[in-house]
Amino acid sequence: MFVWLWLGFSSVAAAADLPHRVPDTLAQRLQACTVCHGAEGRATPGGYFPRIAGKPLDYLYHQLLHFRDGRRNNAGMSYLLDHMGDAYLRDIAGHYAGLDLPYPPPLPPAAPPAVLKRGEQLVRQGDPARGLPACNDCHGARMTGVAPAVPGLLGLPRDYLIGQLGAWQTGLRKAFEPDCMARIARLMAPEDVSAVASWLAAQPVPVPAHPQA
Structure with a gap:
């Protein structure tokens, strides 16, 4: 019995001495992204952080460039990307763009019917009298985005959508x-921003959810 216990202990000790090897894959390197964006970039339907899985490659690539180069304002993203070259950022974008994962159902609407109706009107028709185009005009009829660089707007949290529209309004977010x-x-009033974000966040994502060509 003593010999058997000693041999068993020796085996455990020997195993503990072996180095722990982590696979050198892009998915493993991007574990830091899961802290905010969730496993495999899925995120969640509520909260501020967006889903990045399945977004168009060029869109993701340019957002990484914007964060690194200061056109988008997020200290955590800028810190992570500060020393990454363009080619590596494109590899990251390609990894997430290539993920084809199901979306969860949306959360219940966070606005009354009249506000949701106004949001749908702005998304589908815009407001020509004020020079506001429909969101459909750029983001696609199904609102799943247009390849290679226009993102879909469905499956994103309401708070995130409001935050991004506010960032565009104040200049905290910029593009080329x-x-x-x-x-x-x-051109959007605060009530327009709230209506559009509330309606978009309440919509189920169509299947398949790929960006249109």
């Missing part, structure tokens, strides 16, 4: 010129 989203966002 012509910065059309900045111009459009500045």
Whole structure:
């Protein structure tokens, strides 16, 4: 019995001495992204952080560039990306763009019917009298985005959508010129922002959810 216990202890001790090897894969390197964006970039339907899985490759790549180079304002993202080169950022974008994962159902609407109706009107028709185009005009008829660089707007949290429209309005978020989203966002009243974000966040994501060509 003593010999058996000693041999068993020796085996455990020997195993403990072996180095722990972590697979050197892109998915493993991107574990830091899961803290905010969830496992495999899925995020969650509530909260501030967006889903990045399945977004168009060029859109993700340019957002990484914007964070690194100061056109988007987020200290955590800027810190993570500060020393990464363009080629590596494109690899990261390609990894997440290639993920084809189901979306969870949306949370119950956070606004009354009249506000949701106004939000749907702005998304689908815009407000021509004020020079506001429909969101459909750029983000696709199904609101799942347009390849290679226009993101979908469904499956995103309401708070995130409001925060991004506010960032466009105040100049905290910028893009390469012509910065059309900045111009459009500045035409939107606070109640427009709330209505659009509330309606979008309450919509189920169609299947498949791929960006249109």
